[in-house]
Amino acid sequence: MPSIVDATNDHRYRHVPGLNLLRGLAALMVCLFHCKKYIWQKNNPYEFVELFEYGYLGVYVFFIVSGFVIPYSMYINRFTITKFGRYLLKRTVRIEPPYILFIVLLFIWNVFVHQLKGWGSSTLFGPEQFFLNITYLAPFFHVKWIVVIFWTLGVEFQFYVLSGLTHNIYLRNRWARYGSIVAFITIGKLIPADYYTVFNYYVFFAIGFQTFLHYTGRINRTEFGVTVVALLFFVYLKEIPAAVPFSLLSIAGILFIRNSTAAADFLGKISYSLYLTHGLAGGAIAVFMIGVLSPIARFATAVGVAIIFATVYYTLIERYFLQQSKRIRY
Numbered sequence: 335m336p337s338i339v340d341a342t343n344d345h346r347y348r349h350v351p352g353l354n355l356l357r358g359l360a361a362l363m364v365c366l367f368h369c370k371k372y373i374w375q376k377n378n379p380y381e382f383v384e385l386f387e388y389g390y391l392g393v394y395v396f397f398i399v400s401g402f403v404i405p406y407s408m409y410i411n412r413f414t415i416t417k418f419g420r421y422l423l424k425r426t427v428r429i430e431p432p433y434i435l436f437i438v439l440l441f442i443w444n445v446f447v448h449q450l451k452g453w454g455s456s457t458l459f460g461p462e463q464f465f466l467n468i469t470y471l472a473p474f475f476h477v478k479w480i481v482v483i484f485w486t487l488g489v490e491f492q493f494y495v496l497s498g499l500t501h502n503i504y505l506r507n508r509w510a511r512y513g514s515i516v517a518f519i520t521i522g523k524l525i526p527a528d529y530y531t532v533f534n535y536y537v538f539f540a541i542g543f544q545t546f547l548h549y550t551g552r553i554n555r556t557e558f559g560v561t562v563v564a565l566l567f568f569v570y571l572k573e574i575p576a577a578v579p580f581s582l583l584s585i586a587g588i589l590f591i592r593n594s595t596a597a598a599d600f601l602g603k604i605s606y607s608l609y610l611t612h613g614l615a616g617g618a619i620a621v622f623m624i625g626v627l628s629p630i631a632r633f634a635t636a637v638g639v640a641i642i643f644a645t646v647y648y649t650l651i652e653r654y655f656l657q658q659s660k661r662i663r664y
Contacts, residue, residue, distance in 0.1 A: 350406070350549075351598075352591030356399050356584055358601025363392030364483070365612040369636040372620035373629050380630065393486055394538050394577045396609075398584040400490055401542020402549070404497045405504075409550060417664035418498045425494045428659035429606070432652045433487060434468050436610045437480055443614060473530045481613055485530040492532035493539055504543075505552065512561075515540045519568065537573060538581070541565050545585050607652045608644035615643035 367389025374383060413421060444458040459467070459480050466472040467480050470488030479485055496518075504511040519540070522533035532539070541562060548558035562585065570578050601608075616636040623632045 350402075350588060351594045352587035352589075353399060353403065354594060354602025354605075355591060355598035356395055356587045356602075357605035358598055360392035360395035360399070361605035361608040361612075362601060363389040363395070365389075365608055365616060365637060365640050367392070368483075368613055369616040369620065369633055369640065372617050372636065373633050383633075388576060391574070391577055391580045393483075394535075394574070395580055395584050396486065397489070397493075397535055397538035398542040398545070398581060399588075400493060401539035402546045402588055403542075404494060405501055405543055405546045406550070408497065408501050409505075409546070411664055413498075413501055413664065415498070415502060420662055420664035421498055422494060424659050424662040424664060425491075427655055427662060429487065429490070430468070431655045432606065432610060432647075433484070435651055436614075436647070437464065437467065440480065440614055443618075473528060483609075483613070488530055489532050489535055496532055515543075523572070537565055537568055538577075541569075541581055541585065545588050549589060604641070604644045604648045607648040608641065611644050611647050612640040616640040 370386040518536040547553040619636040
């Protein structure tokens with residue numbers, strides 16, 4: 335079978351240039367979407383602002399990227415089920431501490447704003463809500479997310495667990511792979527959406543996984559094309575039609591981008607921090623600059639400050655845990 339790469343034998347292909355661009359694009363899309371909402375909500379005086387209504391679709395780009403990256407990393411590291419513990423520890427160290435520390439920072443910010451402006455309550459959340467949020471169990475106990483977009487982190491973590499349990503079976507047995515994909519997508523249509531499970535969004539992870547299989551030569555062009563078209567057809571009919579072009583963009587970015595750029599690498603590097611913190615940084619500017627700047631200036635400033643804040647957060651916090659996660663090998 336012809337292979338785009340042989341990831342297990344050639345270290346040059348451990349870096350996939352398009353991933354940074356996609357991560358950065360996805361985080362920036364979500365940032366633009368929320369900064370727009372903070373300022374204009376439903377009334378858009380500028381036509382170009384309408385474009386940012388689709389920013390929420392960046393979430394699905396993230397899911398497709400994860401559907402590719404996680405099995406690709408496992409493939410490179412010759413994952414076996416005996417390595418499951420260290421694999422999950424690596425993923426936890428990578429994402430959990432920056433997430434927890436941001437929630438703590440958000441709590442402190444809320445106290446400050448309450449004392450300064452008298453807005454909201456002095457307590458953003460209690461111990462139970464905090465625990466259920468950082469363990470991603472909030473929706474199963476009908477507890478609100480502290481920040482609504484963090485449901486995506488719960489879905490991602492469930493995907494990590496599911497991938498560890500199924501990866502080797504998927505590589506060895508084609509029928510088990512496709513049977514499971516159909517079963518998981520079907521289960522997702524039966525589970526209420528407000529539980530935010532990986533099954534509710536599994537079609538996007540499956541698109542990423544099929545792209546991984548083709549990228550590493552595990553499936554040929556025909557099998558890849560047929561399966562991805564079927565998955566995209568499902569997205570169009572049963573999920574979000576507008577997600578189809580962004581899904582195609584994600585696939586193309588992984589398969590065809592061969593060179594990195596400084597801007598893409600920068601945005602990709604800070605993408606997780608930008609995703610975590612843009613609501614705080616962008617939201618603060620949007621609120622505190624009312625009457626000081628025009629709406630369009632507030633919007634531009636909010637996005638700029640969100641990127642700067644994310645860069646600082648990455649440098650001071652996220653980068654340390656990224657380095658620690660790299661020391662965990664499986």
